[in-house]
Amino acid sequence: MMPSDESAAEPQVAAPPAMPQSVKVEKTFGLPAIGFCVTQGEAATTLFAGMSDFAVHRIDLAAEKIEAVPIGQERHSSYVTGLVRAGDNLVSGGYDGALIWWNMASGEVIRRVESAHSKWVRMLAVSPDASRIASVADDMTTRLWDASSGDLVATWGDYETKTPHDFPSMLYAVTISPDGRWLATGDKTGIVLVRDLATGEIAARLETPIMYTWDPKARRHSIGGIRSLAFSSDSTLLAVGGMGKVGNIDHLEGSSRVEVFRWQEKVRLYEIEDNKLKGLVEALRFGPGDAWLAAAGGDNSGFVTIYRMDDGKLAAQEKVGSHVHDFAFGQSPDTIYTVGHNQATILKLA
Amino acid sequence: MASNISGLGPQKNGLSRRRFLSAAAAGVTAGSVADMTAIHGLRSEALASELKKQNKRVILLWLAGGASQFETWDPKPGAKTGGPFRAIPTNVTGIHISELLPELAKRMQHTAIIRSLNTKIADHGTGAALMECGRVGDPGVKYPDIGAVVARELGRLESKVPDYVSLYTSTEGRRKGTSGFLGARYSPMFLSESMTPPNIVRPDIISEIDHHDRAALRDVLAKRFTTARRNQAVDSHMSAYQRVHGLMASADLFDIEREPESVRNRYGSSQFAQQCLIARRLVEADVPFVKVARAWWDSHGQNFETHQELCADLDHSMSVLLDDLSERGLLEHTLVITLGEFGRTPGINASLGRDHFASAWSCSLSGAGIRGGVAYGKTDDEGQRVVEGEASAGDLFATILAALGIDHQHEYMLGSRPIPLADFGTNPIRDVLA
Numbered sequence: 001m002m003p004s005d006e007s008a009a010e011p012q013v014a015a016p017p018a019m020p021q022s023v024k025v026e027k028t029f030g031l032p033a034i035g036f037c038v039t040q041g042e043a044a045t046t047l048f049a050g051m052s053d054f055a056v057h058r059i060d061l062a063a064e065k066i067e068a069v070p071i072g073q074e075r076h077s078s079y080v081t082g083l084v085r086a087g088d089n090l091v092s093g094g095y096d097g098a099l100i101w102w103n104m105a106s107g108e109v110i111r112r113v114e115s116a117h118s119k120w121v122r123m124l125a126v127s128p129d130a131s132r133i134a135s136v137a138d139d140m141t142t143r144l145w146d147a148s149s150g151d152l153v154a155t156w157g158d159y160e161t162k163t164p165h166d167f168p169s170m171l172y173a174v175t176i177s178p179d180g181r182w183l184a185t186g187d188k189t190g191i192v193l194v195r196d197l198a199t200g201e202i203a204a205r206l207e208t209p210i211m212y213t214w215d216p217k218a219r220r221h222s223i224g225g226i227r228s229l230a231f232s233s234d235s236t237l238l239a240v241g242g243m244g245k246v247g248n249i250d251h252l253e254g255s256s257r258v259e260v261f262r263w264q265e266k267v268r269l270y271e272i273e274d275n276k277l278k279g280l281v282e283a284l285r286f287g288p289g290d291a292w293l294a295a296a297g298g299d300n301s302g303f304v305t306i307y308r309m310d311d312g313k314l315a316a317q318e319k320v321g322s323h324v325h326d327f328a329f330g331q332s333p334d335t336i337y338t339v340g341h342n343q344a345t346i347l348k349l350a
Numbered sequence: 351m352a353s354n355i356s357g358l359g360p361q362k363n364g365l366s367r368r369r370f371l372s373a374a375a376a377g378v379t380a381g382s383v384a385d386m387t388a389i390h391g392l393r394s395e396a397l398a399s400e401l402k403k404q405n406k407r408v409i410l411l412w413l414a415g416g417a418s419q420f421e422t423w424d425p426k427p428g429a430k431t432g433g434p435f436r437a438i439p440t441n442v443t444g445i446h447i448s449e450l451l452p453e454l455a456k457r458m459q460h461t462a463i464i465r466s467l468n469t470k471i472a473d474h475g476t477g478a479a480l481m482e483c484g485r486v487g488d489p490g491v492k493y494p495d496i497g498a499v500v501a502r503e504l505g506r507l508e509s510k511v512p513d514y515v516s517l518y519t520s521t522e523g524r525r526k527g528t529s530g531f532l533g534a535r536y537s538p539m540f541l542s543e544s545m546t547p548p549n550i551v552r553p554d555i556i557s558e559i560d561h562h563d564r565a566a567l568r569d570v571l572a573k574r575f576t577t578a579r580r581n582q583a584v585d586s587h588m589s590a591y592q593r594v595h596g597l598m599a600s601a602d603l604f605d606i607e608r609e610p611e612s613v614r615n616r617y618g619s620s621q622f623a624q625q626c627l628i629a630r631r632l633v634e635a636d637v638p639f640v641k642v643a644r645a646w647w648d649s650h651g652q653n654f655e656t657h658q659e660l661c662a663d664l665d666h667s668m669s670v671l672l673d674d675l676s677e678r679g680l681l682e683h684t685l686v687i688t689l690g691e692f693g694r695t696p697g698i699n700a701s702l703g704r705d706h707f708a709s710a711w712s713c714s715l716s717g718a719g720i721r722g723g724v725a726y727g728k729t730d731d732e733g734q735r736v737v738e739g740e741a742s743a744g745d746l747f748a749t750i751l752a753a754l755g756i757d758h759q760h761e762y763m764l765g766s767r768p769i770p771l772a773d774f775g776t777n778p779i780r781d782v783l784a
Contacts (some may be wrong), residue, residue: 077436220621299700
């Protein structure tokens, strides 16, 4: 998902640090289910999250006791794995292949596209002007939707439906560049496609083969894939997140891995592996001015890590109680909200 | 077949050649068993002979590491423990299975699902041993696994093909299989490094003519030798030679290139599918027991991603196998089993994984001796426990034997100790038997 809209007026917004020296857990609260995706609401104190109870939840951060409450009466029929804010609406996608447009304030369903994809919807992205929604799914298509009408604008294939070892592939990640020109997607086998959002033409094909994690001998399956993508604010850098080589794919024991590309030049700027806090990098966001990159994910435990973009080195890191599936910046990126395994966390950068 | 309920039929005074050879071969390697001439069970040779004539066969699809019952045979959509997958209807009214098995859902008429296994042991090694042998280990006895028991009960001494073939080419959790007190004669031909047996192909430096001439010369010399010195050891040695010669002749069974391209394409390119094709070739050639292990289902992390991959492999491979067996008229003689060491927890851990769980899980039986289109047993709404038809590993073992027409209460005599084929107190699940 894209960083949340920063236009909503809030009286006290801390200035984001130019280069965070630390990231610390400020508060942790429970979720009623597994949180897979999160986006900020219009108010700085409101989050929305898609969860494993098939619902989209509203989280009021200003409440004395922070709780996640399902919005409206309707639900997906499987896990909710993609959620974006488009103007006054939310759009969610789930493992049921459906997309649902919600009135953010009332929780009413505005539109439901039951068969948006024939397989799991893995992630959604919204264009900066909130006019387009992109969805990726395990039918290995990327679909572009008119955010207002819900009309399908385009469908792009271009991915193999099977892995090189003849197993079903998966299309995990999508993001749209801040200038609204480019759409990037990443699959299980480590293939990144960057395409022109207006024409659908592929502008670049990048490869991150280590993230595939195929085990040819001991267990004969894979566990990794590209799980997260983020463009820098000037749209020239593309960060790709997943997991590095893993000895035992029964568990998420591989190093967390980020590769950063000058994608138009097809130059891999950084290969970053962290063996201290391991597992999948599930979400990535660039900080202000692209000075740093925030990465979150985990194995059984979770992490939030800040990488400097002048040298690709670790700037700050914090362990989070359980695996992080997604995070959103607050209205100023000195605050990070994570959602994960029955738990959400508020972290502060300093 | 008629059963010998007590297993205490009249014991013949003399040892038959078959008994003798079996025991002698076993005795060579089963050092822990003092008197291997006594393992032969007590029942009539006529019954044993009739059983073998029925040509029953087994293909065990061993889901090594433990597949999730939620993502295969016992889905719980909408439950907190159910995971993200839907249940889909099968071609048998009222039976739903995971959406990850769409092809098998179209073939449920062949299959009985058992959803009520409570096998208690959730450790890989001991769990696997339990499910393979149908009973908890005993320090004083090396029990044979199901493959060895079937090989002994259904194999033919004169057969030139192996009685028990086990394919396990992944390295994780690899288990060879054990013939226990039945002895090496019933040990599996174990293929771990490739899909063809090593060292059974005639070396290129020996011509086909030389190969036959050598065998003929050996026969002449051996007959002359045995005429004067007939004893158990010599007979066992002769039997072993004949058997190895037969195995060399069976090398082609492992070569799927001998199948028409259309058949190979139908099975596809996954290693598991190709091993299923080998299994079909082997049972077609009267190999009584073939185990094909598909590792590794131990999905402590990313259970749903793992099952998307592995269930696709299982769904395709097993569906093609059932079709192929059916079209060749082999399915009514061949029991196809899916089984692992245990199932997976209802709870979903922080890595989106499921851990080991043996209290309420599932397996499937298809084909020979099975009443297809049956879902036996029931777990509660969250899959936490069995609420109907609880079955133990021993009950499953007895059910498999019963489906093959083998009396599960038949006893081997280990010295003076009677050991029933299935553990004491176990019973076949009659509802899944044809």
